[in-house]
Amino acid sequence: MTSGTPRIGPRIGVVTFPGSLDDRDALRAVETMGGEPVALWHADPDLHGVDAVVLPGGFSYGDYLRTGAIARFARVMDGVRVFAERGGPVLGICNGFQVLCESGLLPGALIRNRSLRFVCREVHLRVETTQTPVTTDLTPGEVLDIPVKHGEGQYVGGAEELARLEGEGQVVFRYCAPDGTIDEAYNPNGSTNGIAGVRNAAGNVVGLMPHPEHAVDPDVGPTGGQPLFASLLAQALARV
Amino acid sequence: MTFVFEVLVTLKPGLSDPQGKAVEGALPTLGWSNVRDVHVGKHIRLTVDADDEAAALAQVDEMATRLLSNPVIEEYRILETEEA
Amino acid sequence: MTFVFEVLVTLKPGLSDPQGKAVEGALPTLGWSNVRDVHVGKHIRLTVDADDEAAALAQVDEMATRLLSNPVIEEYRILETEEA
Amino acid sequence: MAVVEQPLHRALGLTDDELERIVQTLGREPNRNELAMYGAMWSEHCSYKSSKIHLRTLPTEGPAVLVGPGQDAGAVDVGDGVAVVFKMESHSHPSAIEPFQGAATGVGGIVRDIISMGARPVALLDPLMFGPLTDERNRWLLGGVVAGIGGYGNCIGVPTVGGEIHFAEPHSANPSVNVMCVGIAPADGLMTSASHEAHVGSSMVLYGASTGRDGIGGVSVLASATLEEGAQGSRPSVQIGDPFAGKLLIEASLEMVEGGLLEGLQDLGGAGITCAVSESAARAGMGADLDLDAVPLRERSMEPFEILTSESQERMLAIVAPERLADVRAVCDKWGLASAVIATLVPDGLLTVRHGDDIVARVPAASLADDGPEYDRPLAPDDVAETSEDPAFMPFEGDLHGALVAVLSSPNIASKRWVFEQYDSLVQGQTVASAGSDAAVIRVPGTLKGLALSSDGKGRFGHLDPYLGAAHAVAEAARNVAATGARPLAITNCMNFGNPERPVVMWQFSEAIRGMRDACLAFDTPVTGGNVSFYNESGDSAIWPTPVIGMLGLLEDYRLLVPTGFIRAGLSICILGETFAELGGSEFADVVLGTISGSPPALDMERERTLHDLLHEAASIDLLVSAHDCGDGGLAVTLAEQAVLGGHGFVVAVPGDLPPHVALFSESASRAVVAVAPERLEGLAELAAARGVPFASVGETGGPRVVFDGLFETTVRELRDVYEGAIPRLLGEDV
Numbered sequence A: 001m002t003s004g005t006p007r008i009g010p011r012i013g014v015v016t017f018p019g020s021l022d023d024r025d026a027l028r029a030v031e032t033m034g035g036e037p038v039a040l041w042h043a044d045p046d047l048h049g050v051d052a053v054v055l056p057g058g059f060s061y062g063d064y065l066r067t068g069a070i071a072r073f074a075r076v077m078d079g080v081r082v083f084a085e086r087g088g089p090v091l092g093i094c095n096g097f098q099v100l101c102e103s104g105l106l107p108g109a110l111i112r113n114r115s116l117r118f119v120c121r122e123v124h125l126r127v128e129t130t131q132t133p134v135t136t137d138l139t140p141g142e143v144l145d146i147p148v149k150h151g152e153g154q155y156v157g158g159a160e161e162l163a164r165l166e167g168e169g170q171v172v173f174r175y176c177a178p179d180g181t182i183d184e185a186y187n188p189n190g191s192t193n194g195i196a197g198v199r200n201a202a203g204n205v206v207g208l209m210p211h212p213e214h215a216v217d218p219d220v221g222p223t224g225g226q227p228l229f230a231s232l233l234a235q236a237l238a239r240v
Numbered sequence B, C: 001m002t003f004v005f006e007v008l009v010t011l012k013p014g015l016s017d018p019q020g021k022a023v024e025g026a027l028p029t030l031g032w033s034n035v036r037d038v039h040v041g042k043h044i045r046l047t048v049d050a051d052d053e054a055a056a057l058a059q060v061d062e063m064a065t066r067l068l069s070n071p072v073i074e075e076y077r078i079l080e081t082e083e084a
Numbered sequence D: 001m002a003v004v005e006q007p008l009h010r011a012l013g014l015t016d017d018e019l020e021r022i023v024q025t026l027g028r029e030p031n032r033n034e035l036a037m038y039g040a041m042w043s044e045h046c047s048y049k050s051s052k053i054h055l056r057t058l059p060t061e062g063p064a065v066l067v068g069p070g071q072d073a074g075a076v077d078v079g080d081g082v083a084v085v086f087k088m089e090s091h092s093h094p095s096a097i098e099p100f101q102g103a104a105t106g107v108g109g110i111v112r113d114i115i116s117m118g119a120r121p122v123a124l125l126d127p128l129m130f131g132p133l134t135d136e137r138n139r140w141l142l143g144g145v146v147a148g149i150g151g152y153g154n155c156i157g158v159p160t161v162g163g164e165i166h167f168a169e170p171h172s173a174n175p176s177v178n179v180m181c182v183g184i185a186p187a188d189g190l191m192t193s194a195s196h197e198a199h200v201g202s203s204m205v206l207y208g209a210s211t212g213r214d215g216i217g218g219v220s221v222l223a224s225a226t227l228e229e230g231a232q233g234s235r236p237s238v239q240i241g242d243p244f245a246g247k248l249l250i251e252a253s254l255e256m257v258e259g260g261l262l263e264g265l266q267d268l269g270g271a272g273i274t275c276a277v278s279e280s281a282a283r284a285g286m287g288a289d290l291d292l293d294a295v296p297l298r299e300r301s302m303e304p305f306e307i308l309t310s311e312s313q314e315r316m317l318a319i320v321a322p323e324r325l326a327d328v329r330a331v332c333d334k335w336g337l338a339s340a341v342i343a344t345l346v347p348d349g350l351l352t353v354r355h356g357d358d359i360v361a362r363v364p365a366a367s368l369a370d371d372g373p374e375y376d377r378p379l380a381p382d383d384v385a386e387t388s389e390d391p392a393f394m395p396f397e398g399d400l401h402g403a404l405v406a407v408l409s410s411p412n413i414a415s416k417r418w419v420f421e422q423y424d425s426l427v428q429g430q431t432v433a434s435a436g437s438d439a440a441v442i443r444v445p446g447t448l449k450g451l452a453l454s455s456d457g458k459g460r461f462g463h464l465d466p467y468l469g470a471a472h473a474v475a476e477a478a479r480n481v482a483a484t485g486a487r488p489l490a491i492t493n494c495m496n497f498g499n500p501e502r503p504v505v506m507w508q509f510s511e512a513i514r515g516m517r518d519a520c521l522a523f524d525t526p527v528t529g530g531n532v533s534f535y536n537e538s539g540d541s542a543i544w545p546t547p548v549i550g551m552l553g554l555l556e557d558y559r560l561l562v563p564t565g566f567i568r569a570g571l572s573i574c575i576l577g578e579t580f581a582e583l584g585g586s587e588f589a590d591v592v593l594g595t596i597s598g599s600p601p602a603l604d605m606e607r608e609r610t611l612h613d614l615l616h617e618a619a620s621i622d623l624l625v626s627a628h629d630c631g632d633g634g635l636a637v638t639l640a641e642q643a644v645l646g647g648h649g650f651v652v653a654v655p656g657d658l659p660p661h662v663a664l665f666s667e668s669a670s671r672a673v674v675a676v677a678p679e680r681l682e683g684l685a686e687l688a689a690a691r692g693v694p695f696a697s698v699g700e701t702g703g704p705r706v707v708f709d710g711l712f713e714t715t716v717r718e719l720r721d722v723y724e725g726a727i728p729r730l731l732g733e734d735v
Ligand SMILES: Nc1ncnc2c1ncn2[C@@H]1O[C@H](COP(=O)(O)OP(=O)(O)O)[C@@H](O)[C@H]1O
Pocket: D045, D046, D055, D058, D068, D069, D070, D071, D072, D073, D074, D089, D113, D269, D270, D493, D494, D495, D527, D528, D529, D530, D531, D532
């Protein structure tokens, strides 16, 4: 616990599962954006009083059976589940998104890319809703540049479930052309309806395949991730 | 007692199956144009200790729902092979 | 005539099976410590048109060696399911 | 694959003389376990018996070199208390039969070499060579190898930031899969035998994956003798990579190193436990008591020789003082890794191996690790260049526009996007430049420094002239690094050759080493390590002799990185260096004239060196907006790539009085194309003059058109379609 240490901003927890890879990058992004990064460990259900939780990218437990299938049972997820039920902001990035889907905290599932190949490239994302802790600073229709890097990012779900998601505005981001039009040519993995990110019904749990933590430092990439972290920090602070 | 099971996990019908499509696409180039409906899934083999077969099967069935498959997109089938 | 086959592709014995190991490692945390020798392989289902079953089987067997598995590290088994 | 009737030692790859050596060392006949151990340790792969006497002639010292050849990987001091560890290795043979797993386990192996130096792996590069993509099997190999490298690298969180791919017929039967790994460690925290002292009574802890019967290829003849019929056939000759375990090994090992828990650290590669235990013991000047019953096994009833030589993946060996044992075990537990004390260091130099109640082997550790045989194999020159026609004098009537399209769409030249998009190049968040840059550049965390990394092999040049092929590979690697503004520091390498028992191949090898040595001396880039891959041939068709160079360069301030492409309009384009009538071994000669002949371009090491210095100096005063080394495909391809990468066209008047096709496609060395703001043109001209580098201002960037004044013109769009579309089209994908 860091109780006693002066707060330098909202405390954002980043979980490390065995096989997490972008956990350090997420911690660094939180710091860059003015938050207090808190490292959380998969075997510890205690979230140490953080104001928001990030499940980072990577290949938890190798993701051999199914992405996120085993991480979902990690003890820390008990804490995350309770935190989420109480309305706490939870952001799943890439593998984190996959873990949230496997846990049932988010609808749908992510399967092999249509190309069957891992894809690492910069994509354009259209913001579909501001009703999430990571999009409050944005406006619908806005386009962000953020990289993807995944082998299993094709978002799928049952027809009626997808209809419900679309109907209730639970789609948060879509892959799009630079001008924001939805175009299969810009869909890196074949996701249904170009879906790149979704939220739960309550809106406090969000998952997306692209990597905002790799889009905050202009020296090493685009900056489309900055507003997502800015929003998350603001929302987290509001809960303090 | 020891029992050996095989669990076959397949994608629910209607869901896109990129792997199946890839195989189906490759077959004609190898000279087989008489193959259809190719689907790729998982095969999991495991050995279970239990008092009796019914108990073992019940457990494997639960493993299949909770861990080995994702009910959102997959279904499964259990074969009992031989008693080890 | 139309025949439906299932091909089960598994790693050769002696090879390490990271996927199987991962599942085996996860089961105890879910309360099953009575499971051993977990192995994960591929399950391929396909529909073949051929004059008779023998011809179909022969073809599937060749597909399994040439495309569906790599004999260097994998073995396979063919199940004929139902005649479609 | 029936076991031929021959003495056991020969079946294990040991010659009669080598057996004699062993008998003399032991003063008795070796038993079969001992034979298996010597067979593995004295193999070409582990003992370098054919290459040693040549490798020894390489320059390995320099002010910045912390660790040279002889350790798991070389290390260079880049200042600010940071050491950069790097090494290249090949995994060509397994990749030829199981491309995915072969390449994946290749990545795992080189990464463990870096870890065992106490460094965190921060980058991967993958120089690859395949047969032509018109062949279905070559496409299968490419797809599998690339997926395998990504499958492992992406899963352990080490970015793959560079590499290269060439296609040539000799690689159809023998693809070359090399992988280079770069790591970072505190300069005073390296795990070297020098910096860490092991003590008598210290434990050897084996941690990571369990040991199985896989990867005992070398001794499988022994196995077959002891196994029931048919078992031989099912014995896997390739292994399955477990990147998850590989990732855990990285974290656990570095936690032990940073915690100061270790006296030594060694990866398990060729010859498995035998190599790791005997090398560690020998380095400490001691012996070891090894208890095979302590080794965690994956299969029941494994024979001693199997346990001793198994090359099962994802295992490491730590040397630990008794009082630290508990801490080390705790770290392994934290990361979910099995660990076991399998041996203890003993004062006498003997490696004693126990199994059950028996002593199954007892040999001097150093005799395995250091006293391997060494051969000065016969050489027979085979100078292809001498005997073949110089393409520069062949008639060319075709049109230049068509020629540029043909060369640009050759898979050797065309964009490798299909490949590099399958690699995570971003993880760790330090990648300033990767694919599309002459050299990849990654930041050194906590500093302004940037590491410039490039890998280069020149198979076609090497085929015509192995000396020049090697020298050009070093020159191009250094030029690539210099083009980004960095200063070339040191190299690692992987020597890809045929059968060293053939005098021609051995001559090619000695010539290549000579070329590498001369170039490294000229550029002050010592050789800190590398790897030799022999026997890349089937029947009597060997691959082209191809040393692949891995160059490390340093940018004092990564923000001074010079991009490759024309990123702005209105810039002055200049050619640095001079173009001669040199089409021998060029892409143009191969693709357009249909010949691989003549002599490769000449290489004046001093001219080359001055160009590097100029590029570095110009960048350090922020003079250059864009710089691209002029190599494969010549001037035309260099300019075309800069236009496509930067998105701006150009108008250029090609200088000199060479025939246009020669001027455009000659691959003369020591050249670069740079773009500068017009007001800085003068400054660059003066700098070049002062350095004595030929300088020509030839045109300007801007617009959608690509104009070779008086010759032909096209558009950036057409060039992009050709450049980006070529490989996907060859792979039958709709672009
Ligand atoms: N082509 C080469 N040039 C220079 N050094 C080499 C070369 N090939 C191998 N070496 C050095 O010989 C030693 C043994 O090589 P290798 O067996 O590949 O190392 P490892 O056993 O760690 O894989 C290493 O220090 C390596 O750097």
